[in-house]
Amino acid sequence: xxxxxxxxxxxxxxxxxxxxxxxxxxxxxxxxxxxxxxxxxxxxxxxxxxxxxxxxxxxxxxxxxxxxxxxxxxxxxxxxxxxxxxxxxxxxxxxxxxxxxxxxxxxxxxxxxxxxxxxxxxxxxxxxxxxxxxxxxxxxxxxxxxxxxxxxxxxxxxxxxxxxxxxxxxxxxxxxxxxxxxxxxxxxxxxxxxxxxxxxxxxxxxxxxxxxxxxxxxxxxxxxxxxxxxxxxxxxxxxxxxxxxxxxxxxxxxxxxxxxxxxxxxxxxxxxxxxxxxxxxxxxxxxxxxxxxxxxxxxxxxxxxxxxxxxxxxxxxxxxxxxxxxxxxxxxxxxxxxxxxxxxxxxxxxxxxxxxxxxxxxxxxxxxxxxxxxxxxxxxxxxxxxxxxxxxxxxxxxxxxxxxxxxxxxxxxxxxxxxxxxxxxxxxxxxxxxxxxxxxxxxxxxxxxxxxxxxxxxxxxxxxxxxxxxx
Ligand SMILES: [Zn+2]
Numbered sequence: 001x002x003x004x005x006x007x008x009x010x011x012x013x014x015x016x017x018x019x020x021x022x023x024x025x026x027x028x029x030x031x032x033x034x035x036x037x038x039x040x041x042x043x044x045x046x047x048x049x050x051x052x053x054x055x056x057x058x059x060x061x062x063x064x065x066x067x068x069x070x071x072x073x074x075x076x077x078x079x080x081x082x083x084x085x086x087x088x089x090x091x092x093x094x095x096x097x098x099x100x101x102x103x104x105x106x107x108x109x110x111x112x113x114x115x116x117x118x119x120x121x122x123x124x125x126x127x128x129x130x131x132x133x134x135x136x137x138x139x140x141x142x143x144x145x146x147x148x149x150x151x152x153x154x155x156x157x158x159x160x161x162x163x164x165x166x167x168x169x170x171x172x173x174x175x176x177x178x179x180x181x182x183x184x185x186x187x188x189x190x191x192x193x194x195x196x197x198x199x200x201x202x203x204x205x206x207x208x209x210x211x212x213x214x215x216x217x218x219x220x221x222x223x224x225x226x227x228x229x230x231x232x233x234x235x236x237x238x239x240x241x242x243x244x245x246x247x248x249x250x251x252x253x254x255x256x257x258x259x260x261x262x263x264x265x266x267x268x269x270x271x272x273x274x275x276x277x278x279x280x281x282x283x284x285x286x287x288x289x290x291x292x293x294x295x296x297x298x299x300x301x302x303x304x305x306x307x308x309x310x311x312x313x314x315x316x317x318x319x320x321x322x323x324x325x326x327x328x329x330x331x332x333x334x335x336x337x338x339x340x341x342x343x344x345x346x347x348x349x350x351x352x353x354x355x356x357x358x359x360x361x362x363x364x365x366x367x368x369x370x371x372x373x374x375x376x377x378x379x380x381x382x383x384x385x386x387x388x389x390x391x392x393x394x395x396x397x398x399x400x401x402x403x404x405x406x407x408x409x410x411x412x413x414x415x416x417x418x419x420x421x422x423x424x425x426x427x428x429x430x431x432x433x434x435x436x437x438x439x440x441x442x443x444x445x446x447x448x449x450x451x452x453x454x455x456x457x458x459x460x461x462x463x464x465x466x467x468x469x470x471x
Pocket of ligand 1: 061063066169194
């Protein structure tokens with residue numbers, strides 16, 4: 001059995017690993033690489049193997065950096081099955097269509113800009129940009145999904161099977177246990193996917209996995225310790241109460257899938273316990289509305305606390321002062337509404353979408369609060385807000401940032417160093433080697449040190465394109 005590491009190697013984006021058995025090729029994830037435009041375009045459109053030569057794919061979870069290049073693979077001839085959980089299948093239906101829509105929009109924008117340049121300078125070279133993939137490509141990929149529930153062993157090849165364990169990262173997320181049989185010998189390999197934090201709302205904790213021979217694992221926060229999850233409700237209540245007391249609005253940029261539903265459930269709990277005033281709460285994102293439908297449908301993924309809502313005949317994602325805003329006109333009408341109230345909107349890093357209007361209209365008023373609930377990458381508007389720049393550009397114009405900026409860092413979907421090391425523990429006995437992926441080099445190196453010290457297991461950080469033979 002051979003593994004070749006193709007993506008999210010010494011970085012956190014574009015997850016993809018190849019499993020080779022008996023001359024056949026399988027993929028673990030096929031994620032979109034997000035980075036500088038030219039590099040990303042090349043990485044995503046050129047595969048290091050012929051797509052039709054792949055026999056099957058196992059998808060760990062729906063995040064675009066793990067699933068988002070499947071439509072490209074399919075547009076280049078892949079026609080085999082894509083195995084993943086039922087919840088991931090439904091989330092991908094929402095997310096891959098959205099990703100394709102953004103690819104098409106991005107290409108149209110570049111072509112329009114180029115067209116304007118061409119009008120001014122007829123000598124400018126002709127180069128029409130094609131979207132990486134289209135909505136039709138995404139739909140073709142979605143047709144290949146074959147849902148397999150967690151803990152249901154699936155035979156891929158006479159010698160290869162897998163079983164999915166709950167990774168506790170987002171709805172439907174899994175770690176994958178591969179079993180390979182060769183000459184009466186069994187080799188067991190776990191691919192972690194992304195590992196979540198214990199005690200996150202909605203979903204279950206990452207599950208313990210029995211001892212294995214090899215481990216391919218993420219290391220996003222290999223050098224970091226997060227704050228306790230338990231404090232998050234109290235912190236959210238404080239921000240809401242403080243802002244409401246001064247008559248302000250709370251503007252919450254949040255990822256539409258996962259983070260928004262977590263926030264809704266936290267606010268639901270605070271409302272039930274009378275810990276915050278009954279002010280209107282608006283979820284203003286069509287993508288979040290679609291994703292919430294998937295969350296409602298997949299109660300098999302809920303933890304015990306979220307299941308309790310169902311036992312009481314309640315919808316966890318609805319309460320009396322909560323409104324989902326589908327229509328663009330209704331979204332704009334929120335501009336004229338007086339506070340206090342709460343708006344949760346996307347995109348998460350404030351790079352586009354309806355959140356931009358809400359920020360533009362509200363960040364100049366010191367009574368208001370921008371509540372940051374996730375990681376903000378460098379150079380994004382979200383990062384400029386977290387850094388409290390006195391002026392930030394929105395729709396190309398400078399806007400004074402005078403609102404309070406509060407942070408809820410506890411909502412991270414990724415385990416920290418200690419949580420990752422604890423996750424390895426049940427697998428550690430007899431473990432021959434750990435391969436660290438999905439991490440910046442410093443993060444992976446720090447985790448490697450901890451894992452080697454704690455379990456005495458050789459831990460390596462592979463190179464991109466490196467192949468290892470597992471025996
Ligand atoms: Zn993820």
